[in-house]
Structure formats: C-alpha cells, structure tokens
Amino acid sequence: MEIRDKKVLITGAAGGIGKALAMELAARGADLFLSDVNDTGLHPIRHQIESIGRNCHITQTDISQKDRVKEMIDDAVDRMGHVDILINNAGVTIIGEIRHVPLADWEWIMGVNLWGPIYTVHHILPHMLERQQGHIVNMGSMGGLTAVPANGTYNVTKFGLTGFSEVLRAELKKHNIRVTLICPGFLSSGEEFEKRGRVRGFKKFKPGAFAKGVSLPVDKAAKRFADAIEKDQFLVTTGIIGPFYYGIKRIIPWLYYRIGEKMAADLEKWY
Numbered sequence: 101m102e103i104r105d106k107k108v109l110i111t112g113a114a115g116g117i118g119k120a121l122a123m124e125l126a127a128r129g130a131d132l133f134l135s136d137v138n139d140t141g142l143h144p145i146r147h148q149i150e151s152i153g154r155n156c157h158i159t160q161t162d163i164s165q166k167d168r169v170k171e172m173i174d175d176a177v178d179r180m181g182h183v184d185i186l187i188n189n190a191g192v193t194i195i196g197e198i199r200h201v202p203l204a205d206w207e208w209i210m211g212v213n214l215w216g217p218i219y220t221v222h223h224i225l226p227h228m229l230e231r232q233q234g235h236i237v238n239m240g241s242m243g244g245l246t247a248v249p250a251n252g253t254y255n256v257t258k259f260g261l262t263g264f265s266e267v268l269r270a271e272l273k274k275h276n277i278r279v280t281l282i283c284p285g286f287l288s289s290g291e292e293f294e295k296r297g298r299v300r301g302f303k304k305f306k307p308g309a310f311a312k313g314v315s316l317p318v319d320k321a322a323k324r325f326a327d328a329i330e331k332d333q334f335l336v337t338t339g340i341i342g343p344f345y346y347g348i349k350r351i352i353p354w355l356y357y358r359i360g361e362k363m364a365a366d367l368e369k370w371y
C-alpha cells in the first residue's frame with residue numbers, strides 16, 4: 101500500500117521504533133494518529149510532524165484496557181475519517197525464568213503485547229471490512245519465532261502474535277486487507293525497552309544485556325518497515341543472529357533445543 105496521504109494509527113508511538121516509524125511515515129506523506137500510555141512523549145512528536153505539513157493527532161491510551169482501545173479507534177476514525185494502516189507497536193518485556201514470574205506479570209505482558217493487538221484489530225476490522233481496504237501491521241519479534249530462556253513470557257506473547265498475524269493474513273486477503281508481521285532482531289531502542297521491562301529472579305541482570313550486540317538503529321529499521329508496508333510484504337525480519345537462529349530451528353531442530361538448554365544453563369551468572 102502506498103503510504104502517501106494514508107491515515108495511520110500507531111500504538112506505543114512515544115519512543116523507540118514507534119516514534120521512528122511515525123516520523124518515517126510522515127516524511128512519506130502519511131497523516132498520523134499516535135497513541136501511548138505515556139502521552140508526554142507524544143507532544144514533541146506531534147510538533148515535528150506538523151512542522152513538515154502533515155496532520156497528527158495524539159491520545160493517551162493504555163492498550164491493555166479494552167474499553168479505552170474502543171474509544172481510541174472510534175476517536176481515530178472520527179478525527180481522520182478512516183484508518184488505512186493500523187500499526188500495533190506497543191510492547192513490553194519481562195526478563196526472568198518462568199518459575200520466578202508472578203501471575204500479575206503474566207497478566208501485564210499478555211495485556212499489552214497480545215490483548216492490545218487483539219482489541220485494536222477487533223475494533224478496527226468493521227471499519228476496514230466496510231471499506232474493503234486496509235493494512236494491519238503487527239510488531240512481533242524474533243522472539244515470536246524462536247524461544248529464548250529468561251524471555252519466556254515475552255516469547256508466549258510474540259508467538260501468539262505470529263499466529264494471530266498468519267491467520268489474519270489468510271482470512272483478510274479476500275477483503276483486500278493486508279497484514280505485515282515485523283519480527284526485528286535487536287534494535288537500538290533495546291536498552292530502553294529492557295529498562296521499561298520487569299526483571300524477575302535475577303540480581304545481577306543489567307538492562308540492555310539482552311539487546312547487546314548487533315543492534316539496528318531505529319531510523320534505519322523504520323525505513324525497512326515502511327518499505328515492507330509499501331510492498332505488502334508479510335514477514336519482515338532484521339538482524340543476523342535472530343534469523344540465523346530461526347534457520348537452525350527449522351533445519352537442525354535438535355541443535356536449536358541444545359542451544360536453548362545451554363542458554364538456560366548460562367543464566368546462573370545473573371543470580
């Protein structure tokens with residue numbers, strides 16, 4: 101879908117890849133509706149987008165609150181006329197082995213990473229189906245294609261998002277509604293992302309330790325993702341280590357399981 105003059109809704113747009121995507125899509129001629137649980141970060145982005153001549157609306161929304169998500173979608177449709185592209189970007193992480201994760205944390209991460217996109221899609225679909233047009237973009241992760249010890253809660257949500265996206269892709273194609281699943285490896289926002297996350301069980305874990313290594317700058321990543329939307333690409337991956345590990349999973353599964361066991365054994369250094 102060509103981006104020029106399209107109306108785009110992005111969740112979790114106050115920082116990181118959400119903000120970079122908002123700026124990239126505005127530069128390509130889109131009008132934006134940006135939401136985040138932390139709306140203070142949204143004001144300067146709106147000024148930047150308006151300064152390049154595009155419209156930008158902002159709203160504070162906790163994506164895990166289903167009534168708020170309905171209000172957000174209704175508001176976006178009211179203010180922009182319709183939504184061409186929905187980008188489910190908001191996400192959180194938890195670092196810790198599953199045995200240390202309290203149920204309240206499970207509810208938190210499932211609420212933001214999985215229920216959030218389910219709510220937005222549930223409420224946007226009637227509008228897109230009526231127009232027989234639209235594009236849904238889900239920000240998954242390489243962690244939605246491969247499992248990583250100490251990131252199990254996140255894996256569960258992102259694997260869920262992978263399945264959700266694959267089924268949506270199949271079911272919505274006949275309605276001219278496209279779906280893109282973005283599965284990045286580490287992005288330059290990774291340290292901030294981990295800082296915003298919760299750490300369970302580990303005393304020595306420092307935020308950023310997971311995201312250390314090959315990290316793609318978010319502005320470069322945003323260009324890749326915008327290109328993928330324009331080309332109606334379904335699956336987008338970035339990085340080297342993540343896609344390589346995913347290749348091992350598919351081609352040499354026993355090695356993938358061994359590496360998982362070794363990673364789990366190495367976690368002792370963080371206790």
Ligand SMILES: NC(=O)c1ccc[n+]([C@@H]2O[C@H](COP(=O)([O-])OP(=O)(O)OC[C@H]3O[C@@H](n4cnc5c(N)ncnc54)[C@H](O)[C@@H]3O)[C@@H](O)[C@H]2O)c1
Nearest residue numbers: 112115116117137162163189190191241286287289290293
């Ligand atoms: N950073 C990485 O290395 C990386 C890698 C793969 C996938 N991702 C995915 O990319 C997405 C964005 O991550 P990022 O690196 O930009 O992180 P980030 O923490 O910089 O941005 C996430 C945004 O989501 C917002 N948010 C958190 N909880 C929310 C809620 N309940 N409702 C609404 N908004 C909420 C935050 O305020 C923040 O602005 C996430 O879905 C993440 O899983 C990130």
